Amino acid sequence: MMGVLLCGALVSGCQGEDGAQPPSEQPGGTGTEASIAATRQAVVSPELAASLACVETYVNAGTCDWEHWSELWETCQTYEHAELEDGLFLDEVQSENCTAANWPALREQLIAPRSPLVRVRENCNGGSQVIQEATSNGCHTLPQAAGASFVDVPIGKAVTLHAAADCGGDSVTVETDTNLCETSFGSGASTNDKVRSFRVQDAEALPSENRYDCAGDESTCVKNYNSVSRLGAINKKLTVRIVRMALDGRTTPSLDAIRNTVRNLSDFYAVASRNQVSLEIIGSQTVQVTSANCTTAKNQARQKANSNAFLTVYVLPGGVCSTSNAGSRSVFLKGTLFRDYAHEVGHVLGLAHGNVRDPSTGKVNSSADASTYMGTFASDNYNLPQLHWLGWTKKEDLVRINPELDSNGSTVVTLRPVGSNAESTSSHPLGAVWDIPGTDQRLFIAVPKPRLNGTNQIEGGTVFAYRAPKCEGCTGMAMGTMQMARFNASSANEHEASGLFIQRVSYESDFVQVDGKSVEVFTSVTLSIRR
Numbered sequence: 001m002m003g004v005l006l007c008g009a010l011v012s013g014c015q016g017e018d019g020a021q022p023p024s025e026q027p028g029g030t031g032t033e034a035s036i037a038a039t040r041q042a043v044v045s046p047e048l049a050a051s052l053a054c055v056e057t058y059v060n061a062g063t064c065d066w067e068h069w070s071e072l073w074e075t076c077q078t079y080e081h082a083e084l085e086d087g088l089f090l091d092e093v094q095s096e097n098c099t100a101a102n103w104p105a106l107r108e109q110l111i112a113p114r115s116p117l118v119r120v121r122e123n124c125n126g127g128s129q130v131i132q133e134a135t136s137n138g139c140h141t142l143p144q145a146a147g148a149s150f151v152d153v154p155i156g157k158a159v160t161l162h163a164a165a166d167c168g169g170d171s172v173t174v175e176t177d178t179n180l181c182e183t184s185f186g187s188g189a190s191t192n193d194k195v196r197s198f199r200v201q202d203a204e205a206l207p208s209e210n211r212y213d214c215a216g217d218e219s220t221c222v223k224n225y226n227s228v229s230r231l232g233a234i235n236k237k238l239t240v241r242i243v244r245m246a247l248d249g250r251t252t253p254s255l256d257a258i259r260n261t262v263r264n265l266s267d268f269y270a271v272a273s274r275n276q277v278s279l280e281i282i283g284s285q286t287v288q289v290t291s292a293n294c295t296t297a298k299n300q301a302r303q304k305a306n307s308n309a310f311l312t313v314y315v316l317p318g319g320v321c322s323t324s325n326a327g328s329r330s331v332f333l334k335g336t337l338f339r340d341y342a343h344e345v346g347h348v349l350g351l352a353h354g355n356v357r358d359p360s361t362g363k364v365n366s367s368a369d370a371s372t373y374m375g376t377f378a379s380d381n382y383n384l385p386q387l388h389w390l391g392w393t394k395k396e397d398l399v400r401i402n403p404e405l406d407s408n409g410s411t412v413v414t415l416r417p418v419g420s421n422a423e424s425t426s427s428h429p430l431g432a433v434w435d436i437p438g439t440d441q442r443l444f445i446a447v448p449k450p451r452l453n454g455t456n457q458i459e460g461g462t463v464f465a466y467r468a469p470k471c472e473g474c475t476g477m478a479m480g481t482m483q484m485a486r487f488n489a490s491s492a493n494e495h496e497a498s499g500l501f502i503q504r505v506s507y508e509s510d511f512v513q514v515d516g517k518s519v520e521v522f523t524s525v526t527l528s529i530r531r
Contacts, residue, residue, distance in 0.1 A: 064098035116154030124181035127302035205232020250317035352480030385468035410530035461489030461522035465497035
């Protein structure tokens with residue numbers, strides 16, 4: 001499940017999952033950057049107003065809660081609107097804050113511009129009182145008597161802490177949430193209660209062949225609209241702190257079991273990211289909580305955890321919370337099930353849910369895409385639009401088919417299966433991409449798996465068509481997808497998705513023996529695509 005604050009409310013380029021372009025936001029700035037969020041007013045479309053009015057009926061009935069979430073999500077079509085799908089609304093529902101008393105303030109919060117904030121706190125944990133917030137790049141001076149002890153750093157930002165006002169004197173730069181009680185300036189002096197100013201800037205990204213530009217004459221190149229600073233911040237060794245929550249009378253997985261799952265997740269990321277991402281456990285601790293209430297227990301754990309890591313993994317005692325969830329740089333997990341870790345950490349990296357639209361009825365099924373860990377079913381990987389958004393594909397892995405469709409009305413492409421997304425010597429791309437005219441949406445056509453395995457019921461060679469936002473300027477849990485079509489390589493019929501008609505032309509496969517059974521393994525599928 002999703003956590004808090006993501007692809008915000010009001011900057012163009014971030015889209016809802018159903019093809020409309022609800023506004024969202026991106027970080028503003030000072031100096032050379034304009035402050036975007038500060039200059040915009042919330043805009044409520046008739047469609048969003050109708051969805052909010054529907055939610056209000058649940059609020060007034062006392063059923064805006066987790067028990068009724070699936071019904072509310074489908075009835076009110078909250079999935080159509082980025083303002084309601086970025087994680088904030090779901091987090092408030094899970095926290096039991098979607099009540100009649102809270103609704104007026106919550107409604108305004110949901111439609112208001114939301115920027116990733118640098119927050120300076122008074123105590124050495126991420127749950128203490130906020131002293132000052134900053135949404136823009138530039139130098140920010142703290143009040144003279146402020147005793148800063150913790151700083152929240154959004155993904156893609158770097159914060160330089162200074163011992164003197166106006167960003168002068170002794171300093172240290174951090175790119176993760178940082179406990180100042182365990183941090184020193186360059187001179188070796190402690191930063192705790194000694195920070196008088198701080199400078200916010202975009203994090204620098206090292207060169208990578210996975211971060212590329214599309215030249216003016218490269219009409220088939222598929223641009224990645226994720227920001228360079230975000231890609232640089234997530235595609236490297238990421239530090240992890242494990243916090244095991246203990247409650248009398250309840251059972252929590254052991255630290256060894258949790259560490260093993262984190263290491264397995266690191267191994268998965270190493271392959272899927274093409275050796276860009278790894279997870280380094282820099283600390284682990286057990287904290288005692290005294291409440292079986294989900295929200296209270298989480299808050300108690302936050303107050304006791306001292307984390308200087310990119311990611312903090314909280315593991316819950318059994319029965320305390322009904323679901324796992326993610327928010328900001330933290331994940332709260334019910335156990336050590338690998339797909340839960342991949343799902344929730346996927347949210348931290350910027351991914352939203354993989355939904356499915358039934359092509360015959362138009363009904364949307366939340367999180368029902370088994371080709372991504374961002375659904376609720378067993379999977380092998382993230383789906384291709386999400387791998388691309390994370391910067392885990394190269395220029396030659398995708399082909400933009402708009403030029404061929406515009407000039408000829410149709411095209412033929414041969415795709416190799418995505419599989420684990422490991423490096424490949426194949427000359428075939430992973431996906432064909434159509435920028436849907438008149439929208440900020442794309443259609444990705446891909447083959448998720450080379451063969452059927454024990455993970456799920458996706459057969460080798462099955463073709464998927466996903467709609468996904470370009471999401472220029474989006475932050476947080478931005479990359480949600482909608483599966484628009486799915487068919488086996490054996491199908492000879494045309495299949496429609498977002499105005500395109502896709503048909504299998506041919507495929508290449510071989511049979512191998514797996515556990516005494518003959519299994520078909522696909523190396524490529526050739527498709528005819530027309531408007």
